[in-house]
Each structure stands twice: as C-alpha cells, then as structure tokens.
Amino acid sequence: MNASRTARDRARAELTREITEEARRQVASEGAQRLSLRAVARELGMVSSALYRYFPSRDDLLTQLIIDAYDGLGEAVEHGDDGIPAADPRGRWTAKCAAARTWAIAHRHEYALIYGTPVPGYQAPEATVGHASRVPVALLGVVKDALDAGLLAEPPARRHALDPELAAQGELAASLVAIDLPPAAAVRAVIAWSQLSGMIGFELFGTFAGSFDPADAFFSEAVARMADLVGLPDGG
Amino acid sequence: MNASRTARDRARAELTREITEEARRQVASEGAQRLSLRAVARELGMVSSALYRYFPSRDDLLTQLIIDAYDGLGEAVEHGDDGIPAADPRGRWTAKCAAARTWAIAHRHEYALIYGTPVPGYQAPEATVGHASRVPVALLGVVKDALDAGLLAEPPARRHALDPELAAQGELAASLVAIDLPPAAAVRAVIAWSQLSGMIGFELFGTFAGSFDPADAFFSEAVARMADLVGLPDGG
C-alpha cells in the first residue's frame, strides 16, 4: 500500500510539493524577501486564501524552504568529497569546502536564507536543527576520520591549555553531533567552519567587490590555512 | 556663516536627522525588514507622503542607515584598542576584534544590515564603500604597524608561494586602502577578518545556539588563533 492512499491525500501531497517548488523558484530568483504567497498562488492558478490550507503562514512556507536549503547544502557537502581517498583528509576537507562554496554560489538566495540575516521575529523551529547540523557534522567527520587514522597533527603546544568552559562546550558540541573528538580539535574545526561561512558570505554579498573579486584563489588559500589550523596533514 | 543659512534649510536638516533617528530606532528594535516609512512618519506626526521630500525611497533611507552602521562599527573598531601600547600588536588586534563583537551584539540589527543578507534588488551605492572599509582598514593597520615595528612573524615557509593571481589581488586590496603590506600578510588578515565576521554572524543569528552559546570563550580562542595566523607575536 502506498504511503498516501486516498486521492485527496495524493492531491494534497502533490500540491504541497508544487507550492514549495514555486516558492523556491521565487526565492531563488528574487530572494526570500520578495517571496509572495499571492504570487505563488497566482502562478499555480489558485487563489491566495487556498494556499493557507497547505501552509498556515508565510513563515511556515519559509521554514520548509529553509529545511530544504539546509538539506541541499548538507548533501552537497556530504558528497563533495566522493571519490577522494580516505587517506587524504586534507583533500577531503578541501573538496567539501569547495562543494559548500559551489552550492552557495549556485543557490545564493537559498544560502542567504540559512546563513544570512534571519527573518525578524522568526526563530528556527526545533525541526530545523537536525538539517542545520549536516554541514558541521560533515566537516567534523573529516577531522574525526583523520584522527582515527592517526593523520591529525597535534596542535602546536600552547602556553595555555584550552579555557575550561570552552573545552566543556567543545565536548558538548561534539557529543551533540555524536562525533567523539577532543575539544581542542572540535573547536578548531568550528573556527574553520565559521571562517568558511564568513568568507562565502563576503563573496556572495559583495563585500569582496573590487578586491578579491573572482574569489577562487582567495578561497583556496583560506581553506588551506584553515586546514592547517585544524591539523590536517599537507599531503604530497 | 553657518553651513545651513535659511530657516528652511535648518528645518530640513533637522527633520532629516529626526527621520533617520526614528528609522534607526525601528531598525534597532525590529530589524530592517520591519522598517516602515509610514510608521516613521506616524511617529513623527507627519503624513507618509511628506517623508518623500527627504528620502526618495525606502532604499535611500536604508542606505543612510547602512552608512551610519558602517561608521558606528568602524569607529568602535578604530578606537577599540585605545590605551593599548603600540608595542603589543596582538593586544591591539584582540581588543579591536572584541570591540567589533561588542558593537555587533549591542546593535545586532544594524550589524545584520551591513554584514547580513543584502536587501534584494538593493546594491550598495558608491557612497558606502568608504565607510565599509573602515573595519578592514583598522585591522590591516594593526598588521602594518606590527610589520613596521619588526613584530610581525614571517609566515612559516610553505611549499608553494602565494598564487600569483591572489598575490596581485592582495596587493591591489592593500593599495585600495592605502596600506603598504606584503600580499601574503594582507591575505592572511582578510582571512582573519572573514573569520571574525562569520563567527559574529553565527553568534548573532543563532547558529551557535545550544553549543557555544555564551560564545565568549570560543570568541577569544578564535581571535587568538587568527592572530597566530596573521603572525602577531604571542606577547608575554
């Protein structure tokens, strides 16, 4: 028996899909700000009020798009290193970062939806956190694999150890995503992740305009330096 | 003779100021998305159409707020290291980064205005770039001072030199802000700047919720690691 049995259920699922697709199209081409329920309804040949049978509000429709965007980026990053040997963690890291950038450039408005300014008054429902964590999980996974394979460089000895509160948070963060990693390594990976996000944001939102404009070279350099920071071995 | 002579001119300047102030108040409390010309006019006891005598469109009012935000953050960062001896470039760097974060937290919506998702269809007028560059200029200035004082560590010898295109862009970027810095140093500083921006964004927009939630310790660690990357000497 099919998941959706009755004709009504099937129609509902179909229409829900069509609505999100048209909405995604609008967001992709015009940005989330310009997403209009009425325009979506118009495009689908229905009246705007009918749309509320499927999404109780504009924010709920946006939430669906946000989840989809998290999944799209997450999947791109998860598979960004396909075909790269496990023995080359730096290569995997680099490929995943490049995949994130490529996806972000190809879906700039959807990327802005998840890593840009949150819609005011809107706070991410619980439902999104699992999808949101796919990218950091994928990045931390590379570090974890490198550690397990004995390929993770020890951070250079520092005068001071990690701040105790930070160590606790690092451990908590790693445990939240079910990746067993020493806090120092987790913290460094998160530093790199935030750098990645900042850099992509700069490129996408025009901060680099006029300087590192085709940002390819800058991106490569930054990813390499972050790989250094994380402790991934410089292969070759 | 005063800059604004006639009563009309003075009244105009005064009202322009009042409008931007009320608009800033709205943005600060509700976010740029919720800035409403009609609400501003209402609050000022005038009718909405009258507002168009002062700002030709909502975007122009937003542009003014964006410039003000750039200046506010810029000034905070420029003076964030006041009182810290020039002989301590790492201390100055750390203080400036902390000042940026403090300002961002205190003015989250204004920060989002400049480093968050740009308003769709809106592109920063030429007039903004000077204001926008104050933060990177301030950060690069610390690096430049360290270099001049012979306090900037040489980047560890790398197998490959900087990509030629990247070196050219780095040189161009440094020259754009009139700071004479070797490309490699400039690039590293910009990497650190983008990390700073990404990290502040994560904290502000809730990406860290549930892990590095009071982000103070994480922030300190990240700033320190970026200071390492830039080559600022670990004092003490």
Added chain:
DNA sequence: CGTTGTCGAGAGCACTGCTCTCGCTTGCCT
C-alpha cells in the same frame, strides 16, 4: 512686491499577509 520653488496634507493605486464565510466534494462510519 511678485515669482518661483519647497513643503505638508490628502487621496489614491497596486500590492501584501491573513481571516472568514460560503458552497462543493471527498472520504469515513454506521
């Protein structure tokens, strides 16, 4: 002193998210 340009008010246009009511259809239960 008169002309010109600026100003605020008001009406109005096209659009938005959202609500409510009204019939029609579908599907489940008896």
Added chain:
DNA sequence: AGGCAAGCGAGAGCAGTGCTCTCGACAACG
C-alpha cells in the same frame, strides 16, 4: 447505501505597505 464531518477552493474583506500625484500654503529669491 446513506449521511455526516472534514477538507477544499473561491471570494470578499481588513489592515497594512511603498509610492505617486495634486493641491493649497508658505518661505526665499530676484
């Protein structure tokens, strides 16, 4: 098989938005 409740789309309507245009009043300049 029949009936009732739930789901559905259409339409009208509300309160709000950015923005335009016109009109009468006032200030500034020649």
